[in-house]
Amino acid sequence: MSAYWPSLFGGMLLGLSAVALLLLDGRIAGISGIVGRLLGGVQIPLNAAFVIGLLSGPPLYMLAFGSFPAVTIATSGTLVVVAGLAVGIGTRMSSGCTSGHGILGLARFSKRSFAATVTFLLAGVAVATLMEFLR
Amino acid sequence: MNRLASLRIVVALLAGALFGFGLSLSGMLDPARVIGFLNLASGHWDPSLSFVLGGAVLVAVPGVMLQRRLRRPLLDDSFHLPEKAEIDGRLLAGSALFGAGWGLAGFCPGPAVSGLLMGLVPVFLFVAAMAAGMMLHDRVISGMLPR
Numbered sequence: 233m234s235a236y237w238p239s240l241f242g243g244m245l246l247g248l249s250a251v252a253l254l255l256l257d258g259r260i261a262g263i264s265g266i267v268g269r270l271l272g273g274v275q276i277p278l279n280a281a282f283v284i285g286l287l288s289g290p291p292l293y294m295l296a297f298g299s300f301p302a303v304t305i306a307t308s309g310t311l312v313v314v315a316g317l318a319v320g321i322g323t324r325m326s327s328g329c330t331s332g333h334g335i336l337g338l339a340r341f342s343k344r345s346f347a348a349t350v351t352f353l354l355a356g357v358a359v360a361t362l363m364e365f366l367r
Numbered sequence: 368m369n370r371l372a373s374l375r376i377v378v379a380l381l382a383g384a385l386f387g388f389g390l391s392l393s394g395m396l397d398p399a400r401v402i403g404f405l406n407l408a409s410g411h412w413d414p415s416l417s418f419v420l421g422g423a424v425l426v427a428v429p430g431v432m433l434q435r436r437l438r439r440p441l442l443d444d445s446f447h448l449p450e451k452a453e454i455d456g457r458l459l460a461g462s463a464l465f466g467a468g469w470g471l472a473g474f475c476p477g478p479a480v481s482g483l484l485m486g487l488v489p490v491f492l493f494v495a496a497m498a499a500g501m502m503l504h505d506r507v508i509s510g511m512l513p514r
Contacts, residue, residue, distance in 0.1 A: 239415040242393025243422025249385040250423070251430030256378045258440030259447050261386060263477040268501045281376045282383035289387020289481045290396065301391040303482060304399035305489045307472045316479075316493040318468030320500020321508060323476060325461025327449070330475045331386075333462070334420060339427030340448075347454045348462040353405075355466025360405035363471065 250336050253282075262332025264323035326352075375442045387481045393419040396482045398473025405470045457512060 250261040257278075263286070270279040290300050307315070323329040326348050328337060333352075337345020394400050394415050403413030439445050469475050474493045482490045 239418040243419035245389030247423040247426025281379040285383020293391035315468040315472035316496025317500040320497035322465030324504040351462035352466030356470035359470030
């Protein structure tokens, strides 16, 4: 269990950030929505401010713990690009990702977000498990 | 820009920083740990992601309960929340496509964007492709799909 405290505590900070944005600004902290609106030129100052904050995560982590968080990428460049395209198209088509549907949608007991979360989790499990056998 | 508008930008910046730091702390910036959760055949399943999502929802639920008792947020005239209720083809096809890409490389939008300043080439590649995919959807694909 002790190995999972940072994950639990980190997750709680995600929830706290989402609640702060909801109660103060009245909006959903959904990353694909924020990035998509920024790319579409909608509400640039607000969306850019959130993204700049998001970018400061690893530097703040370094200030606190002395190094960037560990990142290991085993996927080839080609597959990373394919994955990026799928994630970009898919999250905009379904109006949300792991944050908007996964965190706030579930917390709002939204049937739509529940359906989205079950669907992307099942698809993620299917593809990640399949890739294990293709390696 | 009036004082309220500036305050809202500061709130967005701080909420983004909290979200980014939370992601770094949670371990979810590491695609290997995300795939370690999604890959059921690895022989050493990593449950971290369930703690992250569980912790986030645990904190978000009381926040949403409080929000429902309020007429408006502190810094705006009204709440801007999704009102759509139907589960349609776009929702399911989009979620399936997103999940497939997520399972393929282990990146979802938040961790990928948040990791950009760490200077890793695959993170840049992913975010560039994701941004292209988002614009492709919003400007081309969305108009071609049935209502």
